[in-house]
Amino acid sequence: MPSSRPMLTSILRGLRGRCPACGQGRVFDGFLKQAPVCSHCGEPIGQIRAEDGPPWFTVLILGPVLAPITFLVSMNESGPLWLSLPALGTGAVGAVLLLLPRVKGAFIGLLWRMQQGA
Numbered sequence: 001m002p003s004s005r006p007m008l009t010s011i012l013r014g015l016r017g018r019c020p021a022c023g024q025g026r027v028f029d030g031f032l033k034q035a036p037v038c039s040h041c042g043e044p045i046g047q048i049r050a051e052d053g054p055p056w057f058t059v060l061i062l063g064p065v066l067a068p069i070t071f072l073v074s075m076n077e078s079g080p081l082w083l084s085l086p087a088l089g090t091g092a093v094g095a096v097l098l099l100l101p102r103v104k105g106a107f108i109g110l111l112w113r114m115q116q117g118a
């Protein structure tokens with residue numbers, strides 16, 4: 001059945017961790033574990049497999065930001081490297097933990113919308 005919902009709406013709902021169909025129920029049961037069905041509308045969102053897309057896209061987003069920062073920090077001799085590089089690593093892990101669930105939710109929203117047809 002063709003859906004009249006715009007693709008961007010489904011992606012934005014997923015980005016907020018909400019069901020791409022209704023925008024009310026939650027996509028995730030845990031940090032990254034998908035709920036089998038939407039708690040609000042019963043949409044079977046657990047069947048949607050994002051696979052390696054979200055981690056790949058997260059690296060694609062963070063890589064161009066973190067690589068130059070790492071380079072600049074390591075070339076800057078004003079601070080001790082044993083302190084700045086672990087701090088940078090912690091920041092990178094934090095950025096991944098912040099971004100990955102949102103990217104996965106957006107992917108699920110996109111995949112759900114693509115399953116609905118044009």
Ligand SMILES: [Zn+2]
Pocket residue numbers: 019020021022023024025038039040041042043
């Ligand atoms: Zn729903």
